[in-house]
Amino acid sequence: MPRLIEYADAPPDVRAVFDDIKATRRVPDVTNFWKALAAHPPTLARTWESLKQVMAPGGALDPLTKEMLYLAASATAGCAYCTASHTAAARAKGMTDAMHGELLAVVGMAAETNRLAEAMRVPVDAPFDE
Amino acid sequence: MPRLIEYADAPPDVRAVFDDIKATRRVPDVTNFWKALAAHPPTLARTWESLKQVMAPGGALDPLTKEMLYLAASATAGCAYCTASHTAAARAKGMTDAMHGELLAVVGMAAETNRLAEAMRVPVDAPFDE
Amino acid sequence: MPRLIEYADAPPDVRAVFDDIKATRRVPDVTNFWKALAAHPPTLARTWESLKQVMAPGGALDPLTKEMLYLAASATAGCAYCTASHTAAARAKGMTDAMHGELLAVVGMAAETNRLAEAMRVPVDAPFDE
Amino acid sequence: MPRLIEYADAPPDVRAVFDDIKATRRVPDVTNFWKALAAHPPTLARTWESLKQVMAPGGALDPLTKEMLYLAASATAGCAYCTASHTAAARAKGMTDAMHGELLAVVGMAAETNRLAEAMRVPVDAPFDE
Amino acid sequence: MPRLIEYADAPPDVRAVFDDIKATRRVPDVTNFWKALAAHPPTLARTWESLKQVMAPGGALDPLTKEMLYLAASATAGCAYCTASHTAAARAKGMTDAMHGELLAVVGMAAETNRLAEAMRVPVDAPFDE
Amino acid sequence: MPRLIEYADAPPDVRAVFDDIKATRRVPDVTNFWKALAAHPPTLARTWESLKQVMAPGGALDPLTKEMLYLAASATAGCAYCTASHTAAARAKGMTDAMHGELLAVVGMAAETNRLAEAMRVPVDAPFDE
Numbered sequence: 001m002p003r004l005i006e007y008a009d010a011p012p013d014v015r016a017v018f019d020d021i022k023a024t025r026r027v028p029d030v031t032n033f034w035k036a037l038a039a040h041p042p043t044l045a046r047t048w049e050s051l052k053q054v055m056a057p058g059g060a061l062d063p064l065t066k067e068m069l070y071l072a073a074s075a076t077a078g079c080a081y082c083t084a085s086h087t088a089a090a091r092a093k094g095m096t097d098a099m100h101g102e103l104l105a106v107v108g109m110a111a112e113t114n115r116l117a118e119a120m121r122v123p124v125d126a127p128f129d130e
Numbered sequence: 131m132p133r134l135i136e137y138a139d140a141p142p143d144v145r146a147v148f149d150d151i152k153a154t155r156r157v158p159d160v161t162n163f164w165k166a167l168a169a170h171p172p173t174l175a176r177t178w179e180s181l182k183q184v185m186a187p188g189g190a191l192d193p194l195t196k197e198m199l200y201l202a203a204s205a206t207a208g209c210a211y212c213t214a215s216h217t218a219a220a221r222a223k224g225m226t227d228a229m230h231g232e233l234l235a236v237v238g239m240a241a242e243t244n245r246l247a248e249a250m251r252v253p254v255d256a257p258f259d260e
Numbered sequence: 261m262p263r264l265i266e267y268a269d270a271p272p273d274v275r276a277v278f279d280d281i282k283a284t285r286r287v288p289d290v291t292n293f294w295k296a297l298a299a300h301p302p303t304l305a306r307t308w309e310s311l312k313q314v315m316a317p318g319g320a321l322d323p324l325t326k327e328m329l330y331l332a333a334s335a336t337a338g339c340a341y342c343t344a345s346h347t348a349a350a351r352a353k354g355m356t357d358a359m360h361g362e363l364l365a366v367v368g369m370a371a372e373t374n375r376l377a378e379a380m381r382v383p384v385d386a387p388f389d390e
Numbered sequence: 391m392p393r394l395i396e397y398a399d400a401p402p403d404v405r406a407v408f409d410d411i412k413a414t415r416r417v418p419d420v421t422n423f424w425k426a427l428a429a430h431p432p433t434l435a436r437t438w439e440s441l442k443q444v445m446a447p448g449g450a451l452d453p454l455t456k457e458m459l460y461l462a463a464s465a466t467a468g469c470a471y472c473t474a475s476h477t478a479a480a481r482a483k484g485m486t487d488a489m490h491g492e493l494l495a496v497v498g499m500a501a502e503t504n505r506l507a508e509a510m511r512v513p514v515d516a517p518f519d520e
Numbered sequence: 521m522p523r524l525i526e527y528a529d530a531p532p533d534v535r536a537v538f539d540d541i542k543a544t545r546r547v548p549d550v551t552n553f554w555k556a557l558a559a560h561p562p563t564l565a566r567t568w569e570s571l572k573q574v575m576a577p578g579g580a581l582d583p584l585t586k587e588m589l590y591l592a593a594s595a596t597a598g599c600a601y602c603t604a605s606h607t608a609a610a611r612a613k614g615m616t617d618a619m620h621g622e623l624l625a626v627v628g629m630a631a632e633t634n635r636l637a638e639a640m641r642v643p644v645d646a647p648f649d650e
Numbered sequence: 651m652p653r654l655i656e657y658a659d660a661p662p663d664v665r666a667v668f669d670d671i672k673a674t675r676r677v678p679d680v681t682n683f684w685k686a687l688a689a690h691p692p693t694l695a696r697t698w699e700s701l702k703q704v705m706a707p708g709g710a711l712d713p714l715t716k717e718m719l720y721l722a723a724s725a726t727a728g729c730a731y732c733t734a735s736h737t738a739a740a741r742a743k744g745m746t747d748a749m750h751g752e753l754l755a756v757v758g759m760a761a762e763t764n765r766l767a768e769a770m771r772v773p774v775d776a777p778f779d780e
Contacts (some may be wrong), residue, residue: 001649002250033243036250040751042573047243047758050570053562054239060228065195066236069202073240075379076206078468078728081247082240083379084258098190101430104379106196108437109184110203110212112372113163113177117211119335119343119364120132120166128214129521131519170361172443177368180440183432205769208338208598213769231560234769238567242762249725249733249754259391261779262510293503296510300621302703307503307628310700313692314499320488325455326496329462333500336466338598341507342500344518358450366456369444370463370472373423373437377471380392380426388474389651465639468728473639491690494639498697502632509595509603509624522770553763556770567763574759580748585715586756592719593760596726601767602760604778618710626716629704630723630732633683633697637731640652640686648734 004035014038017048024052031085064093068103075107135168144168147178154182161215194223198233205237264295274298277308284312291345324353328363335367394425404428407438414442421475454483458493465497524555534558537568544572551605584613588623595627654685664688667698674702681735714743718753725757 007018007029018038021030037044055070057063067090074082087100095103137148137159148168151160167174185200187193197220204212217230225233267278267289278298281290297304315330317323327350334342347360355363397408397419408428411420427434445460447453457480464472477490485493527538527549538558541550557564575590577583587610594602607620615623657668657679668688671680687694705720707713717740724732737750745753 001253004253031255032252033247036252037246039747040754043246043751043755043758046570046573046755047246050566051239051243053566054232054235059232060226061232061236065198066232068195068199069233069236070240072199072202073206073237074244075375076203077241077244078375078378079244079248080378080381081252081254082244083381084254088258096190097429101433102184102189102191102196103199104376104430105184105433105436106191106199107203107379108372108376108433109181110200111207111375112368113181114204114207114209114212115335115338115371116167116173116177116364116368117163118209118338118340119367121340121343122162122166122211123131123134124211124214125161128218169357170364173361173365173368176365176440176443180436183436206765208765208768210768210771213771227559231563234560234766235563235566237769238563238762238766241765242758245726245728245761246754246758248728248730249757251730251733261513264513291515292512293507296512297506299617300624303506303621303625303628306625306700306703307506310696311499311503313696314492314495319492320486321492321496325458326492328455329458329493329496330500332459332462333466333497334504336463337501337504339504339508341512341514342504344514348518356450362444362449362451362456363459365444366451366459367463369441370460371467373441374464374467374469374472376427376433376437377423378469380429382422382426382471383391383394384471384474385421388478465635468635468638470638470641473641487689491693494636494690495693495696497639498632498636498693501635502628505596505598505631506624506628508598508600509627511600511603521773524773551775552772553767556772557766563766567766571759571763574752574755579752580746581752581756585718586752588715589718589722589753589756590760592722593726593757594764596723597761597764599764599768601772601774602764604774608778616710622704622709622711622716623719625704626711626719627723629701630720631727633701634724634727634729634732636687636693636697637683638729642682642686642731643651643654644731644734645681648738 002036003039004032005038006035010038011041013041014044017041017045020052021048033081033085064090064095067093068095068099072103072107075104076111132166133169134162134165136165140168141171143171144174147171147174150182151178163211163215194220194225197223198225198229202233202237205234206241262296263299264292265298266295270298271301273301274304277301277305280312281308293341293345324350324355327353328355328359332363332367335364336371392426393429394422395428396425400428401431403431404434407431407435410442411438423471423475454480454485457483458485458489462493462497465494466501522556523559524552525558526555530558531561533561534564537561537565540572541568553601553605584610584615587613588615588619592623592627595624596631652686653689654682655688656685660688661691663691664694667691667694670702671698683731683735714740714745717743718745718749722753722757725754726761 005014007015010018018030021034037047055066067086071086071090074086135144137145140148148160151164167177185196197216201216201220204216265274267275270278278290281294297307315326327346331346331350334346395404397405400408408420411424427437445456457476461476461480464476527535530538538550541554557567575586587606591606591610594606655664657665660668668680671684687697705716717736721736721740724736
């Protein structure tokens with residue numbers, strides 16, 4: 001397990017990022033992911049700035065849709081931590097049990113057809129390849 | 131490349147599935163994926179029935195959201211055929227360039243944080259693990 | 261594309277491996293995989309020795325079963341070259357169209373249930389975890 | 391961890407699937423995978439119907455070979471739950487220690503040559519690409 | 521294939537990123553990756569800023585080592601484009617044929633032992649888990 | 651969990667490999683990976699011989715660089731055991747916290763650009779494809 005750096009033990013540059021995460025997300029503490037990343041402050045700062053920009057409200061996709069896309073990608077990649085944390089985040093943004101069930105069904109079905117398409121080496125249809 | 135079975139050369143059980151795909155999707159022909167799967171009719175029939183059920187309208191998620199989740203999963207899995215075909219399908223259901231750009235940004239960001247979380251072996255936060 | 265080293269242009273240590281591959285498999289030439297690996301003779305020799313040992317007849321699994329397991333693993337890993345070459349190798353060892361169709365069905369189904377099990381973070385059943 | 395739905399707490403549609411799993415597999419209870427899937431009854435029913443069809447006896451591949459292919463795919467995909475459960479299932483169908491050892495050797499060797507083939511971007515040999 | 525946006529057709533915000541890439545890398549034109557990313561200018565700008573920071577000289581790892589790590593990660597992930605472009609980049613920074621051969625050997629060996637460790641579900645040794 | 655075979659309980663062929671691992675690495679005991687592999691002595695012997703050759707000193711890459719490449723590949727493949735053990739091995743060979751942080755940053759960045767390049771299906775630039 002990685003060393004998790006708590007706010008009380010963090011240097012100023014780490015605290016500044018933790019403060020921004022807490023203010024942006026309106027949470028009392030950051031999650032373990034950020035406490036682990038804090039071992040390398042430049043990566044902590046860069047990753048947070050990037051994530052904040054990607055997930056910012058006001059874009060073409062609403063926040064719940066973005067969060068469910070994040071969850072679908074994480075579940076496909078098989079990252080247990082990310083699946084757990086983004087399931088929680090999506091629920092906090094309004095994902096119901098029924099929506100979660102359908103999301104998982106799509107992820108599972110995609111995994112099956114992805115493998116079949118690759119295992120058969122299906123050529124891309126001409127209209128999709130323009 | 132796989133042998134692609136055209137409607138004219140297909141046996142009756144394959145034609146029946148092709149007919150249902152064309153009617154359900156209101157398209158003049160099935161894509162290469164189905165023509166390749168037709169080499170094994172039981173897998174063709176089962177996969178189509180399963181996909182039709184998963185992507186059926188009237189659920190908790192709207193068709194465009196499901197299609198974008200399918201695309202996010204396919205892009206994460208690195209399936210070129212599936213990425214091409216589901217990008218086309220999502221566009222046909224209303225995905226704009228801006229939505230596509232944000233979807234890709236989420237998929238890319240998820241890939242980065244997925245790897246970082248796994249590479250650091252971050253323990254799941256207690257509240258997410260209930 | 262990698263540089264492919266043909267027998268006529270190969271140094272003696274590469275030729276010795278090519279000769280052993282051709283004799284063991286009773287083929288007139290080695291495939292592109294070995295011609296590409298020949299750019300680094302130690303890796304060529306080590307990989308062939310390892311593969312020859314793993315795929316040697318006389319073990320607990322018959323050669324066709326091993327070849328189909330190799331194909332299932334390659335299709336799951338999404339390696340197009342390996343899927344193509346091991347499909348050909350399995351056919352040469354007796355894999356029929358029906359067997360190929362069932363193999364693909366298992367690979368596809370495994371991909372779906374693998375994703376679902378990981379996406380739900382299902383705990384291993386106690387009897388399987390001893 | 392997901393909520394696991396026990397038979398006693400399950401609604402009728404879930405119980406019907408559980409009953410069919412227990413009867414088909416001749417087991418006293420379903421595994422955690424099915425108890426977790428039961429949170430979304432349509433996915434439970436569809437996944438079981440699909441799996442039952444794919445793994446049904448009487449096809450071109452015998453049940454042990456199918457189970458070992460499932461295990462090879464699951465091990466390649468890195469799904470710990472699936473690897474554990476399909477190892478147990480394959481052993482129940484007759485996989486010996488020696489067969490398991492050889493299966494793992496093939497899976498490991500495939501992983502190595504898959505990566506090498508992709509890392510070198512080896513072009514598919516002409517005879518395999520017809 | 522994606523639409524590739526050339527400098528001559530690019531809007532000012534895209535040109536500014538292209539100019540910075542060309543100046544930083546001292547190249548006459550950007551690669552296809554950046555021309556494709558330019559379809560979504562915020563992702564283009566964010567990705568370049570992030571990559572520039574990660575690959576900046578003056579850190580604890582020298583530029584060639586970083587480039588080879590990038591290549592090892594890309595080859596492991598099976599990204600053909602990235603493998604091709606980072607092989608070229610590593611060669612430009614001094615990777616010899618012998619170094620490339622050893623890098624591929626490590627990537628292949630890691631793939632094999634990664635699969636074996638996961639397929640056997642080996643518990644992490646106590647000293648590594650502190 | 652797999653059965654772990656301790657030296658005291660191992661047959662002579664397994665002990666011989668364990669002895670060579672301990673002598674080569676100058677360690678008092680082998681790690682769990684080898685104790686698990688010992689269930690299939692031919693795979694134990696072959697894997698160790700292969701790994702010993704790949705990681706042998708005296709090549710074009712120094713031992714620390716090879717170990718970091720191994721770690722980058724293992725982290726990308728998402729193997730928790732391998733990530734833990736190769737992080738320890740790289741630290742033992744001189745990887746500092748700063749080097750580890752930069753390695754993780756490269757692995758994360760590669761994951762993001764790998765996905766973006768594949769999701770956009772970027773064509774390989776002509777100069778890289780020779």
